[in-house]
Amino acid sequence: MTVLEHHLRTARADGRRLLIPYVMAGVVPDWLDLVRGAAEAGADAVEIGLPFSDPMLDGPTVQQAAALATRRGGRPRPLLDELAGLDLDVPLVVMTYANVALTLTPSHGVGGFLDHLAAVGVQGVIVPDLPLEESSEYLARAAEASVAAVLLAAPACGDDRCREIARASSGFVYCMSSMRTTGERNALATTARENARRLKGMTELPVVTGFGISTVEHAVEACVDADGVVVGSAFMRMLVDGAPVAEVVDAVAAFRRALSSVGG
Amino acid sequence: MSVEEVVSTGAMRAPDAAGRFGRFGGRYLPEALMPAVQAVEAAFREAWADAAFMTEYRRLLATYVGRPTPLTECARLSEALGVRVLLKREDLAHTGSHKINNVLGQALLAKRMGKRKLIAETGAGQHGVATATAAALLDLSCTVYMGQTDVRRQEMNVFRMDLLGAEVVPVTSANGIGTLKEATNAALRAWVNETEDAHYCVGSVMGPHPYPWMVREFQRVIGEEARAQCADRLSTAVPDVVVACIGGGSNAAGTFAGFVDTPARLVGVEAAGGSAVEKGKLGVLHGFMSHFLQDDDSQILEAESISAGLDYPGIGPEHVHLAETGRVQYTSVTDDQAVRALTLVTRTEGILPALESAHALAWVVDAAATGELAAGSTVLVTLSGRGDKDIQQIREHLR
Numbered sequence: 001m002t003v004l005e006h007h008l009r010t011a012r013a014d015g016r017r018l019l020i021p022y023v024m025a026g027v028v029p030d031w032l033d034l035v036r037g038a039a040e041a042g043a044d045a046v047e048i049g050l051p052f053s054d055p056m057l058d059g060p061t062v063q064q065a066a067a068l069a070t071r072r073g074g075r076p077r078p079l080l081d082e083l084a085g086l087d088l089d090v091p092l093v094v095m096t097y098a099n100v101a102l103t104l105t106p107s108h109g110v111g112g113f114l115d116h117l118a119a120v121g122v123q124g125v126i127v128p129d130l131p132l133e134e135s136s137e138y139l140a141r142a143a144e145a146s147v148a149a150v151l152l153a154a155p156a157c158g159d160d161r162c163r164e165i166a167r168a169s170s171g172f173v174y175c176m177s178s179m180r181t182t183g184e185r186n187a188l189a190t191t192a193r194e195n196a197r198r199l200k201g202m203t204e205l206p207v208v209t210g211f212g213i214s215t216v217e218h219a220v221e222a223c224v225d226a227d228g229v230v231v232g233s234a235f236m237r238m239l240v241d242g243a244p245v246a247e248v249v250d251a252v253a254a255f256r257r258a259l260s261s262v263g264g
Numbered sequence: 265m266s267v268e269e270v271v272s273t274g275a276m277r278a279p280d281a282a283g284r285f286g287r288f289g290g291r292y293l294p295e296a297l298m299p300a301v302q303a304v305e306a307a308f309r310e311a312w313a314d315a316a317f318m319t320e321y322r323r324l325l326a327t328y329v330g331r332p333t334p335l336t337e338c339a340r341l342s343e344a345l346g347v348r349v350l351l352k353r354e355d356l357a358h359t360g361s362h363k364i365n366n367v368l369g370q371a372l373l374a375k376r377m378g379k380r381k382l383i384a385e386t387g388a389g390q391h392g393v394a395t396a397t398a399a400a401l402l403d404l405s406c407t408v409y410m411g412q413t414d415v416r417r418q419e420m421n422v423f424r425m426d427l428l429g430a431e432v433v434p435v436t437s438a439n440g441i442g443t444l445k446e447a448t449n450a451a452l453r454a455w456v457n458e459t460e461d462a463h464y465c466v467g468s469v470m471g472p473h474p475y476p477w478m479v480r481e482f483q484r485v486i487g488e489e490a491r492a493q494c495a496d497r498l499s500t501a502v503p504d505v506v507v508a509c510i511g512g513g514s515n516a517a518g519t520f521a522g523f524v525d526t527p528a529r530l531v532g533v534e535a536a537g538g539s540a541v542e543k544g545k546l547g548v549l550h551g552f553m554s555h556f557l558q559d560d561d562s563q564i565l566e567a568e569s570i571s572a573g574l575d576y577p578g579i580g581p582e583h584v585h586l587a588e589t590g591r592v593q594y595t596s597v598t599d600d601q602a603v604r605a606l607t608l609v610t611r612t613e614g615i616l617p618a619l620e621s622a623h624a625l626a627w628v629v630d631a632a633a634t635g636e637l638a639a640g641s642t643v644l645v646t647l648s649g650r651g652d653k654d655i656q657q658i659r660e661h662l663r
Contacts, residue, residue, distance in 0.1 A: 053563040054445065054549055056452050057294045060438075067438030075561040098292045098548040100562040106545070128294045129548070133282060154295040156459065165295070179296050179460075181453045 002148035004045065004091045004124040004171035008206040008227075011044050017259040018172075018208055018228020019219075020093070021235055021252050024049040024065035025082070026074025030245050032082060037249035039090045042256030045124070047230060048083065050076040050096035057128045059183025061233040064240045076100050077116075084120040093124035093150060093171070101127045101138070110138050114145040124148040124171045132164060139168060150174050153199055155191035166203035175199050175209040175226055183233045185212040188221050196226035216258035223262050231255060275524040275591070276480070276517075276582065283473020284553075286588060288581030291472040292548045297452075300459040301551075305474040307377050312481065317372065324368050325485060328401070329358045331365075333486075335493040335644075340612040345632040348642045350503065351615070352490045354515060354649060361618065361649030362486060362515045363394035367465060369482035371398035374463035381405045381462040385451040387414055387444035387511065388573035388620065389421025390649055391467030396430035398465075406430040407462075409450040411442030414572045421653050441566050443575045444511070448550050468512025469580035472551030476580050480517040487522020490644060502526040503644040505637065509624040510534045510594070511573045513580040515648035520592060528644075530592040532583060533627045535574035535602075538567030541587050541594035544578065554581045570599035570661060571619035571654075601626040603661050606651065618649035619657065 001009075008018055021038045023031060025048050035046050051069040055062060069079075076096065083092060094117055105112030117125055125147050130138050132151070142149035148171030153162050156179055166173050175196045178189030192209055199207045209222040210230030219229045231252075238248050283289045293301060311317040325331040333356050338349040354362035367384075374382060382399050384406070386392030392408035399406035408430050415422055415434045425432050435450040436442045455464040469476040469483075495501045506523045508516035510532045520530050534541060544555030549564055557565040557577040567577045586592040597605075602619060605626035610616050617625060624645050631637040651658070 051563075053565075054449050056449055056550070057296070057456065059453070063438040070563070075563075077561065099556075099558070099564065103545065103547050103558070103562045129292045129551070131291065131293055131295055131298050134290055134292055152295050154298070156299045157295055158299070161298075176296060179456065181456050 002123065002146065002170050004093065004148040005205060007091050008044060008172055012206055012227050017223045017262055018044040018206060019255055019259055020045045020047050020208060020228060020230045022047040022049060022095070022230055022232030024051065024062065024069055024236055025079040026051060026069035026072055027065045027236065027239050028245060032086065034245045034248055035086060036088065037245060038252045039088045041249050041253040043090055043252060044228065045091045045093055047093045047095050047126070047232070050079060050094060050100055052097045052100050055097060057181055059181040059233065061184065061237045061240060062182050065236040068240065076104055080116060080120050083122060086121070091123035092121065093126060094122050095126040098127055098129045101130070111141040114141050114147050117147050118145040122147060124150055126150045126174065128152055132168060135168070142170070152176055153195065155179055155195045159198070162198060163202050166199060166205065169205060172206040172208045173199050173203055174230070175207050177209050177211045177213065177222065180211060182211055184214040184237060188212065188218040192222050193225045196222065200225065216255050219255055220258050220262050223259060276521045279473060279477050283477070285582040285585035288554050288584045289473055289476055290553050291551060292553065293472050293551045294456065296456045297459065300455065301472050303377065307373055308474055308478045311373055311376055317376065321369055321372055325365065329364050329368065330356065331485065332489040333357050335490060335497060338613050341609060344608070344612055345629060346639045347628070347632045347637050348640070349628060350642070350644045352486060352519065352644060352646045354486060355617065355647050359394045359397050360652065361390040361394065362483060362518065363391045363467060364397065365485055365518070366467070366479050366482040366514060367391070367394040367398045370463065370465045371402050371404060374404060374465070375402055377463060379461060379463040381407070381458070382465045383451050383454050383462045384408050384465045384467060385444065385447040386410050386467065387447065387575055388571065389414065389418040389425070389653060390573060392430070392432070393421055393424050393428070395465050396425040396428035399430060400428050407454065408432050409435050409447040409454065411444060411447045412436045413442045414444070414447070417657055418572055418653060443566060443572065445564065445566060445577055452550065468514040469517045469582060470512040470550060470552060470578065476552065476582055479514050480521060480582065483514050483518025484521045486515060486518040486646060487520060490519065491522040494644060498642060500642065502528050504641040505529045505531060505643045507531045507533065507624045507628055507643060508646040509574065509620050509648060510579060510583065511538070511576045511620060513583045515646050517580060517582060519646045524591065531627060532592055532594045533623045534579070534594065534596040535567070535569035535571055535623060536596040536598045537569045538574050538576055539596040540577060540579040541584060542596060549578055552581050554578050555584050570602065570657060571623065573618070573620040574623065595627060597623050597626040597630065599661065601630060603658060605629045606658065615647070616651035617647050618651045619654045621648045
């Protein structure tokens with residue numbers, strides 16, 4: 001069992017709903033304080049976005065966060081290296097796109113990227129544009145590097161495909177709440193709970209719902225079926241709008257409190 | 265090597281089951297789009313084998329597009345260059361470029377799949393105009409994503425799309441630049457959000473499988489017609505050299521498909537500022553693996569060209585494969601070379617080529633001058649579109 005899966009399962013076994021905040025690496029100068037602060041505020045893992053020029057699955061907020069990081073000179077390799085100095089009690093999960101994963105270490109391919117993640121202490125990885133069909137080498141190398149490759153399952157995927165995704169995923173299964181890009185929404189999509197329920201019936205891995213979890217109410221609602229939530233754009237929106245890191249840490253704590261009231 | 269691989273890497277046949285041409289292509293998409301592209305692939309395979317679909321498609325190409333487009337012998341240009349130049353006149357196709365061939369095929373497919381809307385990206389606006397046209401003809405709604413920079417430099421095409429009833433969405437990236445790359449990002453995101461209702465009508469031989477293959481098949485008509493026309497016209501039946509310009513590479517793919525199994529030398533011409541074959545590195549963008557202009561930090565760069573249609577940092581996956589196998593030679597020309605060739609062809613033949621097509625012509629002009637093209641050789645150039653849309657750009661460049 002991967003470190004990520006073990007950590008999340010242990011938390012789940014305690015009756016806890018999982019909270020995984022997303023932080024775009026380099027989005028503000030003190031982004032590492034946010035990672036630390038989120039962990040202290042009760043995050044069960046922290047998802048770290050690496051900036052990419054063409055984030056195909058991201059809505060305006062994460063696009064803006066990526067652009068901010070890039071404009072500040074943030075580049076994937078040095079940003080990853082900054083993570084090496086963190087000594088956290090919670091696992092880190094890196095999210096980036098296939099071009100970064102496949103080309104960041106040009107002579108070593110995706111294996112080199114995964115080894116680099118392991119070397120800086122990252123326990124999980126999400127590459128949303130590597131679907132099952134393109135994933136065999138990626139999954140094998142991730143297993144070798146002891147980095148949990150988390151796969152996403154979309155509401156429109158058929159049951160057979162979802163079952164395959166659940167089987168091939170490590171750490172947790174990322175349940176997409178809707179057929180949408182990332183970003184804040186007014187309401188939780190009706191497909192969010194259905195998809196989580198379906199996935200829960202297919203796997204023992206934790207099922208964590210993300211995309212459009214914008215308020216504590218959404219998070220609580222999603223967790224009726226899911227084991228937890230990923231919250232990204234809601235926090236990144238605050239930073240993009242100029243809020244200080246401390247305020248975002250408070251927001252993470254508010255999600256934690258709300259989820260704890262559900263999970264007992 | 266298995267039998268299947270031999271077939272797939274053969275002369276411009278279907279890609280392998282994973283949608284690869286050699287190492288390139290594939291399907292690098294979020295799960296949210298997988299069911300949609302799988303449905304497109306199934307629908308295309310079925311339609312392409314369905315006589316009724318083909319009859320309807322060919323009827324539209326003949327009665328609506330005006331195919332076959334002529335093959336024009338360029339007497340004065342040939343005399344000036346010392347090589348015999350023939351133009352495949354896609355500029356005379358309805359809407360003024362080859363884009364309509366692909367779009368009508370995909371629009372018929374969209375209808376067949378029960379979709380009510382077409383989504384498209386566009387650079388120069390030619391694909392956007394073609395998509396808006398097909399949408400009007402087949403009673404589909406249409407949204408076209410176009411980079412803010414291109415909206416500015418191609419405002420007539422924007423107005424044309426508007427007249428045709430399409431919605432044009434100007435796209436600026438968070439990084440501030442807006443050309444074909446950003447338009448494609450926006451179109452893909454829009455598709456993620458509306459796969460139920462909309463078909464993404466990709467404009468070139470790029471994107472996830474089956475698009476590079478499907479678009480080439482819809483453009484194959486260019487090469488097949490030209491092959492037959494050359495057989496009629498030339499004592500040698502086949503020209504010595506076949507040349508086409510390349511942004512994503514759809515007119516080139518369609519043209520080369522007709523000549524790949526002949527002895528003709530095949531030449532693809534990119535814009536110097538967007539030359540993915542020469543300067544690109546292996547990578548993944550917009551759902552496919554190919555060569556892309558990118559920096560050492562895996563960030564995709566913007567291409568830069570006077571021609572909005574060639575402003576793409578990548579190239580269709582089959583082209584990189586054809587470059588690797590050596591069957592097609594890829595090269596590039598500068599903005600200046602393209603505009604000079606455009607002026608020459610306009611003055612000698614009374615034909616105003618699109619800036620994109622002028623790149624193919626520029627290579628011919630240059631190769632004839634340097635002797636790379638032997639005197640007296642026969643050259644077929646696909647004139648992919650007409651230059652009316654570029655008048656303003658050309659004027660500014662010549663000032």
